[in-house]
Amino acid sequence: MPEAPYTLDREVPLAGFAFAHETDATPASPRSQAVDQPAVPPLGLGIRLFGQDFATGAADGIIAAACALPPLRPRLIVTANVDHIVLLSQDPAFRQAYAGAAMRTLDGMPLVWLARRRRHRPVARVTGHDLLHAVLSAPPAQAARVFLVCADERGAAAARARFVASGVPADGVATAVPPFGFEDDRAYGQALAERVRAHGTTLLVMGVGAPKSEIWVDRQGLALGAPVVLSVGEALNVAAGLVPRAPVLMQRMGLEWSFRFLCAPRRLFRRYFLRSWRFVLIAARERGP
16 A cells, blocks of 8 residues: 655644544554543644644753653653654654654654744744653652663763763663674563663653664663653763763754764764755645645
């Protein structure tokens, strides 16, 4: 069956849980299907772009809303950027993970500008950096048992130290550094999920990038327990003090990508100079009414 196109749609009211009205024909697995959720404190109006509903409140409010959801499954928070939109148009597993997310935020500035244009009023940008800052500034009760999935051992040690310094008990922070391709390694994935669950994890932070983080969390489902999950990628290394973030002016001008590219040109060349151009075509093709 051919895939249904993504559409830029209407502004929608959200009550904390951003349900996806996914137009993709790929069916969700039972563990990925959204369950009925009661209302939580309102976050105001959200906005629907590219077949996804996005929360537009502040980072601390989004985390609080996710924490308030019943602990029936992992409560994944994803932060959408241009690369995510391109990958969503190509990867059914990534679409399924997005469809099952508890919250989606607008991270990339082109998405924020598009949302502002459709709304005709300010729309907040909420990045992985913002989510981590909210947690580290005032750790919520949900951060009592933290599990960090990191890209390397140095990052794991630094990130753990940062969480402990924020007030999380030292024995409440566990880490793992999965091998390349772990999201497709069934045996390793199951073993890692068991470690996360055995730790009694209430907050799982995925610092290994998209789409692998989101896909792995979706595939493991209840095997992880029911933690709030922050899929923040490189932002975890920034919070740990290992990687600099672009100056504020570059962030506001939508040039943060160029700063990141200069820091890691080999790793990011394909994303920014080959793959990202597809976003222009997707945005032009998927105009709203």
